[in-house]
Amino acid sequence: MIPLLLLFFQQPWGTTHAGKPVPQFTDGEECLFCHRNEIGAAWQMNAHGITVNEKAGTEEFTLGSRNHVRRLKKAGYNKFAIWESGWNETKFGDRCAGCHTTAVDPATKSFAYYGLDCYTCHGVVDLKHSGDTTLVLLSKKRRNEDPVINAICASCHLRGSLSKSTKLPYPNNFVPGDNLFLDLQVDWAQADNADLNPGDRHVYRSARDVEQKGSTTTCINCHSVHTGSSERHRRVLSSAICNDCHFEGQPRKEVRKYTVRSIICEYP
Ligand code: HEC
Ligand code: HEC
Ligand code: HEC
Ligand code: HEC
Numbered sequence: 076m077i078p079l080l081l082l083f084f085q086q087p088w089g090t091t092h093a094g095k096p097v098p099q100f101t102d103g104e105e106c107l108f109c110h111r112n113e114i115g116a117a118w119q120m121n122a123h124g125i126t127v128n129e130k131a132g133t134e135e136f137t138l139g140s141r142n143h144v145r146r147l148k149k150a151g152y153n154k155f156a157i158w159e160s161g162w163n164e165t166k167f168g169d170r171c172a173g174c175h176t177t178a179v180d181p182a183t184k185s186f187a188y189y190g191l192d193c194y195t196c197h198g199v200v201d202l203k204h205s206g207d208t209t210l211v212l213l214s215k216k217r218r219n220e221d222p223v224i225n226a227i228c229a230s231c232h233l234r235g236s237l238s239k240s241t242k243l244p245y246p247n248n249f250v251p252g253d254n255l256f257l258d259l260q261v262d263w264a265q266a267d268n269a270d271l272n273p274g275d276r277h278v279y280r281s282a283r284d285v286e287q288k289g290s291t292t293t294c295i296n297c298h299s300v301h302t303g304s305s306e307r308h309r310r311v312l313s314s315a316i317c318n319d320c321h322f323e324g325q326p327r328k329e330v331r332k333y334t335v336r337s338i339i340c341e342y343p
């Protein structure tokens with residue numbers, strides 16, 4: 076009796092910071108003061124950290140680093156203009172900032188830092204964590220919160236989503252730990268879209284399976300962010316998403332070829 080009723084009135088998990096002020100958080104410089112040895116060196120080359128990078132000797136910045144690059148320059152307090160056929164002063168804030176810079180205030184569309192700082196994944200970190208690592212998200216002792224971890228990666232990687240409150244194509248003040256999906260409208264049909272290439276589709280499918288089907292295989296079962304490696308995916312024995320990239324019944328070394336595309340990031 077009761078379980079059925081509960082099903083109808085079940086509250087979604089977690090909280091949201093949509094519409095609230097950006098919280099105070101510790102910046103990466105301070106984190107690296109203590110974590111320089113294990114994190115610092117590789118962080119200088121991590122695609123997340125350098126997704127926006129200052130171009131030495133110029134007034135300009137680069138957006139992207141691996142396959143596609145765009146030009147940026149400062150345009151007011153913690154805002155960028157993006158180059159198309161001329162400098163566009165509004166587009167970066169309206170369409171890009173939330174996933175390529177840190178702690179964007181949706182009201183002003185200005186960021187706290189350019190590039191992605193520790194906060195974007197680890198959230199507001201209690202400095203008492205140095206004595207008790209259960210206090211910090213994504214620590215070795217906090218790997219079992221699958222929907223929470225999933226929401227962190229999904230906050231940027233489900234490209235094509237829309238904030239219900241701002242109508243912007245990126246989350247409204249998402250703070251790691253939050254339930255992203257209370258404010259972000261996601262087109263989950265992409266998870267089964269046979270026309271989508273495997274590289275893009277596996278992200279949707281992985282996020283959908285964790286959020287809606289109770290899968291316990293999150294992005295970080297396969298990806299290691301700090302080493303930039305997907306080596307550990309070989310240890311995942313099976314998951315519905317293997318055949319996005321491999322072929323059913325064939326040796327795993329056979330891999331589907333794919334090229335990641337994105338209308339949102341303008342490399343369709
Ligand atoms: C705040 C936004 C944001 C969050 C949160 C985020 N990513 Fe990313 N991620 C990006 C962006 C932007 C890039 C591309 C950077 C570039 O090339 O300029 C990227 C690139 C990547 C890449 C390809 C580059 C590489 O290093 O191999 C992987 C894999 C990846 N992210 C996995 C993850 C996982 C796993 C999580 C969750 C733990 C996560 N990301 C969280 C924005 C984000
Ligand atoms: C919803 C979050 C989101 C928004 C909004 C967004 N990006 Fe991205 N962007 C990403 C992620 C995630 C990646 C990495 C994807 C991957 O490698 O699979 C990325 C990668 C990139 C890259 C590097 C790709 C490469 O392979 O080297 C460029 C350049 C880029 N984005 C430009 C833009 C521009 C320009 C805008 C705004 C017009 C924008 N992005 C808006 C999330 C976003
Ligand atoms: C894009 C998401 C992301 C960003 C940004 C990020 N981290 Fe992490 N961090 C992770 C994930 C995921 C883990 C869990 C281990 C793994 O999968 O790599 C982790 C683990 C760690 C660990 C524990 C090491 C371990 O082996 O478990 C430390 C320390 C750490 N991060 C510090 C930092 C610092 C300092 C910064 C900023 C300079 C930062 N992280 C930025 C995602 C991120
Ligand atoms: C005053 C020093 C100090 C500062 C500042 C600091 N940490 Fe830590 N952190 C530690 C110590 C000590 C540990 C526990 C030992 C270890 O695992 O490195 C730890 C552990 C961690 C872990 C878990 C590692 C594991 O083994 O599971 C993560 C993740 C982490 N810190 C992230 C951060 C982030 C992100 C920041 C910035 C917001 C930060 N730390 C700031 C000292 C610090």
Ligand code: HEC
Pocket residue numbers: 225228229232274277278279281282292293294295296297298305308311314316317335
């Ligand atoms: C079952 C393992 C697995 C899971 C779960 C998984 N991935 Fe992947 N992902 C991979 C493998 C393997 C690759 C290919 C890496 C390569 O080519 O070296 C990849 C590639 C990527 C890329 C790189 C695309 C590019 O630019 O070339 C991104 C970004 C990414 N995954 C993000 C995610 C995110 C975000 C999640 C969670 C929502 C996720 N993945 C879940 C295994 C997985």
Ligand code: HEC
Pocket residue numbers: 273274277305306308309311312313314316317318319320321327328330
């Ligand atoms: C996003 C694409 C992607 C997904 C999803 C994916 N793989 Fe892979 N897999 C690759 C790529 C690319 C390689 C070759 C490079 C490498 O080792 O990372 C590979 C290699 C492997 C290898 C090593 C094969 C050999 O003989 O060298 C194994 C084992 C493997 N995958 C298992 C799996 C399993 C099990 C799953 C599902 C849980 C899975 N993969 C999901 C892309 C993927």
